[in-house]
Amino acid sequence: MTETFLAQDTATGSPVRLQAVAGPGQPEVTPALEELYRGFERELLVPLWTEIGDLMPAHPRSRAVPHVWRWQTLRQLAARAGDLVPVGRGGERRAIALANPSLGGRPFATPTLWAAIQYLMPGEDAPEHRHTQHAFRFVVEGSGVWTVVGGDPVPMNRGDFLPQAGWNWHAHHNATSEPMAWIDGLDIPFQHATEAQFFEFGRDGIGDAERVTPRRSRSERLWGHPGLRPLAATPAPYGSPLLSYKWEHTEAALRDQLRLEREGFGGTVEPGHAAVRYTSPHDGSDVLPTVRAEFHRVARGVETAPVRETGSSVYQVFDGSGVVTIGDASWTVTRGDLFAVPSWQPFTARSEAGATDSDGGALDLFRFSDAPVFEALGLHRTRKDT
Template sequence: MTQSSIAPDTAATSPVRLQAVAAEGQPDVTPALEELYRGFEKELLVPLWTEIGDLMPAHPRSRAVPHLWRWNKLRELAARAGDLVPVGRGGERRAIALANPSLGGRPFATPTLWAAIQYLMPGEDAPEHRHTQHAFRFVVEGEGVWTVVGRDPVAMRRGDFLPQAGWNWHAHHNATAEPMAWIDGLDIPFQYVTESQFFEFGRDDISDAERITPSRSRSERLWGHPGLRPVSAGTPGPGSPLLAYRWEHTDRALADQLALEAEGFDGTVEHGHAAVRFSDPATGADVLPTLRAEMHRVASGTETAPVRETGSSVYQVFDGSGTVTVGDTSWSVTRGDLFAVPSWQPFSVRSEAGTSDSDSGALDLFRFSDAPVFEALRLDRTQVEGNPR
């Protein structure tokens, strides 16, 4: 006894759709070619000669577009969410992600980077959890929230950069009578597309011992001494063991670079443009395996040279004002504004800051990018004013 079944018409249900086109470099359109293409569709095959222009373009063509998000609008909407949206289990965090307009409504600022404004009301706790996504917090205004990473309470204040490598338990608590907002950056889109992410709930409540508000966290007391590594430290894990990079140190480093330039010495990226990169004190590498973070200071009246880079970036204006140009798009920006720079789009900025809108009198920009991924894969490339480097 034998059994037989009729297979569905694969060609009719195939997601592959091929069209013979009369064009230079393409085969002649004939009934035989059409029949060949139907066979490809049935067997879920795609010939390279129909796709090479899209799969192998002459230069990167990002799916993302340059876009600007105004801080005053984000802050207003986050405050309204604070009145309406709980922060406990289920939602986990009152975080509102930036959605690049060309990425189909996904909560991604670029194809590899997540950026969000997070908002915590007075006395609130964001419950403990952990995830494989690498993350950081950057504070453009306010203070009063402590992030608790591995049961180590870490103060969050204006200008502070707080990295947190993946798979570390973390929670937040607001110890003051005022709400606080900051930005989160994560590699969620990268881990999403590579299908590598894990997530786990932790405790619903942090202990009284973790509700203390020390001026320095344990990580800072151990790792926060310039050029000094504790002998007791073993093999470091992925990501920086230092959980807070304080603004006073970043500010001083940028100011010193511009001062050295004024004295005729090297130290700046280009004339009037100082920059520092946050690094892992254990290894000297980037603070996180998939994310690079930097602070840039552009002196008033300075215009930076247009730069193209593979990979994408998100910037936030920390202080001052200026004009930002990404590709063919330009915006006037002020404190808190965020903008996306897609892969291989030329980027430049002109500082229009002054003492009335900037503590430093310059335009200060916080930047994070996916550069470590591209460098690890040897796919990094930079071009300044048409000259590759």
């Protein structure tokens, strides 16, 4: 075989280094072959026969690894940052990103997905800005912060999912006397890799008309009615026009699925496993062009079937406890913990939720993934292992 190196060759100035090694299906190592490879190096050329095993493997080999981040630890560190790190122009947000241990220290949970805990102190504002990265907020605990998107104040409460398509102005304000933390999800790594990102500063502060605390945002009043599409409304060109998906509706859908199953009418993805996908009320598509969001409820004692998917995902435990297995690794997880599932790694979850660690006696999991990207490119595959 032939090995390719990308270290700079000080003699030729080329970053390409080729070393001929004898092996099945490889050319015979001769002085002529060595001379040919030196010519490739000078012209910045890499032959396929030296790279096919890495470029075209039999199945995805993710650069990311499975990993768990503990919510209690994240929460404690975020609270310390609240005392030490200001929110304002420059840092913009007190957001602390998850860094997958195999991605070289980059602030990426997976090669395509960003996840972070954001923390806002009492009375604080996070200044207005906008970016092409598609984003969402998911609240695992607390209330009292309003995110202001395009001038529309949107309340954030436990269990709420708040998507926000790219290039929308947005700021946050904490109207209470308590700090609040939530998770942010964005497609930052994907846009960074494709060199497509833009960012723009907005106003340093929001106006008095936006510093209000309505129970429902204007987007909810217009778009938040199940099965009903407002004829007068013109939705954004991409992304959901609904800025908040309330926990009460998510929880009711999951509860009803499991009740229907017990009554013998089906409705779950597998026995004891209820699931929903957040979609746009405009056309039923994913809430964001590059991010899919779902919520899964696994009844106590149930273990989900192993599933592999192309693309990666990040989960947060919303409620309950259980054991998650990703590839060869297994962890016990509880409320707030986050974990990454790399591409084509088999994933299972076993619910061990009880009365002391859950409200509903189930393992509740919020999930987001890069599935819309892979589906749009015809690269999405799913396989259930038996």
